[in-house]
Amino acid sequence: MVRLPYLTALTTLFSYGLLFAFGQMRDFFRRLIDWSKSKSKDLKGYAPICLGLEDFYTRRLYLRIQDCFCRPIASAPDAWFDVVDRYSNDNNKTLHRTSNTTKCLNLGSYNYLGFAAADEYCTPHVIDSLKKYSPSTCSVRVDGGTTNLHTELEELVARFVGKPAAILFGMGYVTNSAIIPALIGKGGLIISDSLNHNSIVNGARGSGAVVRVFQHNSPSHLEEVLREQIAEGQPRTHRPWKKIIVIVEGIYSMEGELCKLPEIIAVCKKYKAYTYLDEAHSIGAVGKSGRGVCELLGVDTADVDIMMGTFTKSFGSCGGYIAASKEIIQFLKHTCPAHLYATSMSPPAVQQVISAIKVILGEDGSNRGAQKLARIRENSNFFRSELQKMGFEVLGDNDSPVMPIMLYNPAKIPAFSRECLRQNVAIVTVAFPATPLLLARARICISASHSREDLVKGLEVISKVGDLVGIKYFPAESPKLAEQKKNLSTKVMAFSYFEHHPSLIDCAYLLCMPTENSFLPQQVGDVTNASSCFLHCYSSDDNPQLPGADARNLDSSDSIDIAVLPPPSVVDQISHTPMVAEPNDEKAPKQQVSGEKKRKIAKDQTSFIAGRPKEGNISKQRRPHGGLRESNDKNLKADDDMKTPKPREEIPAGCIHVRARRGEATDSHSLAERVRREKISERMKVLQSLVPGCEKVTGKALMLDEIINYVQSLQNQVEFLSMKLASLSPMLYFDANSDDYMNKAEVG
């Protein structure tokens, strides 16, 4: 599940708002022009075929970036394909094809197992079947549209997915949208995942059953919905439901996530609901022998009532199937309109699937199938982990060949797509009709036909373009930061780099301050603490915190809820990963410079776990208030000053040391976070009472400003006094100022 960072959401909304405003303006002028021109007589009396806002999106938003979609290709959608060049003379309103093509790396097609291109085993069989059966049967399955091939494939599919029987359809979309109405009707309930494919949505709508939605991939919410619905029965009449079907997908095509099938099946079994699993993207692509999510997640296929899948993706053909018990299939063959009224699946396409499944099962007499399966898993996991290391916000689970990269801002859609294409990598960008408006993304589909070199080339380009477009939302490693450390004066770079997270700018900004060079690690460390409440980073000095990792922490902490990348987000883990180790060496000297100070502070810190966050906040807050101009020592002093109240606030012996985990740091519901916040506010109050005039201000930031000012003035006083003392005879005034002086002395 994506959780949109506030700032990104804001900029995205702003961009769409701008586009909308300009679109409306253009519409307004268009209307004026149309009106002033002679009205077309023919259309009088007809309501416009597309009403104003209905195709507003198409006219004013989509058309501008039309060239990023529907790019024609002129070859098979294999690992590399020829993208046809297009040009436009009217700002993308119309695109013209040229005869030129560009060879591009294909990261867009659903060619998971590489059966899209001519295959040594499949293609000859397909051509034979074409010669024997012609391209079509011109008839429906129940009339003259059933050939030997169709029955053979039905048996083969049933055997492959592990169900007693199967039925074929000529199109995957129709499979869903025509089967669901046959299975369930009025008085039934369909509980559908919130991110199910449009074909399921249409099928459910067409069935006449009531449709309820559960939160994407959340078995607990599914259970909640099931309990509520069974208890309440049908709306208004309160009769019990006739039957309930829960519809989920194996791999969500726009999320790349695997379905939590075992949990969902358990819930469905408990509440006697039927399960309908759409394996459009998972069949053939995942599982040890390509049998889909059931095999991957260890679910017995007998527990899934209806298994649906398509042949478009892994098998490189077209059409879809339903696999279920013999009785259900018999019933569907008698009832399903798509079986009764639609032209049967094209025989060569049927043959392609038969051959592909035989290759996967190893029945072609080679082990190519097993190789392909191993290859796709390896390729996807490699690609996904590399993308994550680069700092992209990649959705989805391991083993899934679908990996969306979040783009968010509308301007980044064409930027990313065009720039990648320019560098000969074809990537799908997905915008509104297929995803929610705010969650635009690029989607990568990995194939078994990609070689390692292909993937590396793809990664290089994506990384480059990602930097350019600014979509590395989780800069885990951030080689840029390392660079910046070398030339510390390039502030502008830092700003552009962190434009999405102003919180990161703080950190980067500090990095760029030449004067604060030696102070850097500690500063960053503070920030880290503020965010994570973890002191692991100080547990050993030979394993220092890195700016990259810190930046990530900051990301998750700074009052913005972003989905955190890897779930086990202990800081230690991050700093141990090899990619972080590399810039480590560069940093080492600086680390040593400040090492002593740091250790000193670390010692203090370890005893006051709960007190730390406040300090982090303070050190960040201080920066814009002239703190930068001060010397490091002064900063340090100030830091320590701040700590003075803390020793008085000894943590009670029985206190629970609850630490917020990184992912939960911003989640106000987590117990740990609440405890942390309480502690912060407690100490804030103490500070408030200590500093005169502080009670009047409201708001933590202002209060901290006040405190900082106060501490600074105290420092100045001390300096002044000590100067005075030095100039005058110490014996004379010592007594008078002793209390005050002593207080400062123990701090200084």
Added chain:
Amino acid sequence: MASAVMNMITAALDWVTVIFDAPLARAVVFGVHIDGHLVVEVLLVAVILFQLTRKSYKPPKKPLTEKEIDDLCEEWVPEPLHPPITEEMKAEPPILESAAGPHTVIDGKEVVNFASANYLGLLGNEKIADSCISSLEKYGVGSCGPRGFYGTIDVHLDCETRIAKFMGTPDSILYSYGISTIFSVIPAFCKKGDIIVVDEGVHWGVQNGLYLSRSTVVYFKHNDMASLESTLEKLTRENKRAEKIRRYIVVEAIYQNSGQIAPLNEIVRLKEKYRFRVILDESHSFGVLGNSGRGLAEYYGVPIEKIDIITAGMGNALATDGGFCTGSVRVVDHQRLSSSGYVFSASLPPYLASAAISAVNYLEDNPSVLTQLRSNIDLLWKGLSDIPGLAIASHPLSPIVYLKLKKSTGSSKSDLELLNVITDRVLKEDSVFIVSTKRSVLDKCRLPVGIRLFVSAGHSETDIHKVCDSLRRVAALVLV
């Protein structure tokens, strides 16, 4: 006697009054003598006031406890996923062992095939097969993606321009499956609140599209122009807002449920009179009607621009698969982003698009195939005119020749059983493959069932004589 009773009652009432008045007999408040009825009235007022001050009674809302919900969940028994399997559900269709051309092989026997809508006899055409093979070698089988995401292959675009050029329309759009064409196109244009006037005999694809569009659907009598006119009249006269909402007429060129041809000239007249738009499904007329096979508009000599949206499946005359929609640029472009069957589905396998291009080329080069088809239809009509118990119910030009029972048995189910006996015997005894119309329970069409014969230009004279003779013989045995 009566007076005695009256006296007693009066006496009793007096007593009651005295008893009531007794406690307050001499009570005078502010000069008002307080007697019994005043006391009662005051009491009544007090009770009313008391009741008024009470909160109105609401049955306490007690949400179900967890335990109760558990029990309810425990109690609930779902219906099975499918109804009990009957014998008729177990029926398996005949399995073809070769291409579904005019002659095919079933159970090792060569049969004459009247079950495939291979109107132009293009199945097994060498040229088309060659184009398919070269396409297969170049592009592979599937396109592995929806049109938006690198699933657009140059042959798709070529096919779209070819079809638009053939039909004489500005643009066209390809769908990957025949039946999904119409049920994606209708919801793309018709939304909630729009009005659709539709023939009651349309096939399931159209019905599904209508349902998904959530528009207001009004049916008119099957192929009855008077009924259409009165419906349109009623809709526009009643409705002052009619001008503001989109209005469509949806018809099929050749109804696959009856073999009738829609009188397009009349429909266009009505549409212009009442300002409706027309959505025309030409699945069975594209490549069949008109002098050069351009469909219904050509047959009636209606300019193609008058028909707003034309859809067709390519699984019939063109002997390939998929479908297309053609019309103005605006109509076509609108679908490219808002038609769910186009946006959310993998695109048509490229070899089928190549086959479509070759088929259209073939049709344009060989218009003689249409005369062949027409003469075959004529021949079949002549041969079937005297079948005992069966009557032709289709249009003389329709390549779907539709036979229905002269005397229905009363229910469409028993009719269908009877017809199935005929078709089975014709197949088994005379090796002629004909089929009855099968209806899904989800189909709302209520036209009578019948036997459908799909005539092809590839059928020879002997084939047609064979089917006529066979039907005559079997029908005489079964029906008379």
